[in-house]
Amino acid sequence: xxxxxxxxxxxxxxxxxxxxxxxxxxxxxxxxxxxxxxxxxxxxxxxxxxxxxxxxxxxxxxxxxxxxxxxxxxxxxxxxxxxxxxxxxxxxxxxxxxxxxxxxxxxxxxxxxxxxxxxxxxxxxxxxxxxxx
Numbered sequence: 494x495x496x497x498x499x500x501x502x503x504x505x506x507x508x509x510x511x512x513x514x515x516x517x518x519x520x521x522x523x524x525x526x527x528x529x530x531x532x533x534x535x536x537x538x539x540x541x542x543x544x545x546x547x548x549x550x551x552x553x554x555x556x557x558x559x560x561x562x563x564x565x566x567x568x569x570x571x572x573x574x575x576x577x578x579x580x581x582x583x584x585x586x587x588x589x590x591x592x593x594x595x596x597x598x599x600x601x602x603x604x605x606x607x608x609x610x611x612x613x614x615x616x617x618x619x620x621x622x623x624x625x626x
Contacts, residue, residue: 499530499531499532501529501555502530504548505548510547510548511523512530515548518546536556537556538552538556540555541555
């Protein structure tokens with residue numbers, strides 16, 4: 494397989510796909526895949542939607558290119574949030590507010606230890622549980 498150094502090329506290499514294999518799965522020609530891999534054809538949403546399923550990624554990821562670690566962290570956080578029940582979501586939000594407030598506070602004192610941050614989060618979680626009852 495030739496190396497073209499596009500995100501599509503990297504995905505295909507990771508999955509062991511050749512142009513003709515991806516083309517068959519996406520209902521297009523191997524020439525069209527070749528042009529996308531070389532960057533001769535832009536990865537527009539229509540193309541991305543056709544290729545996303547066979548590649549096992551979202552079509553948005555194909556359009557935007559390789560995700561950065563921060564993008565992956567954000568996606569993981571959103572997936573975890575979506576899996577939470579309402580009480581857990583409120584507790585997470587309360588925890589985030591505590592952490593942000595501590596980081597925005599003037600640096601007159603030594604920053605709170607992890608132990609103090611954890612305690613603040615537990616208090617927020619307990620408050621959320623009490624609010625529910």
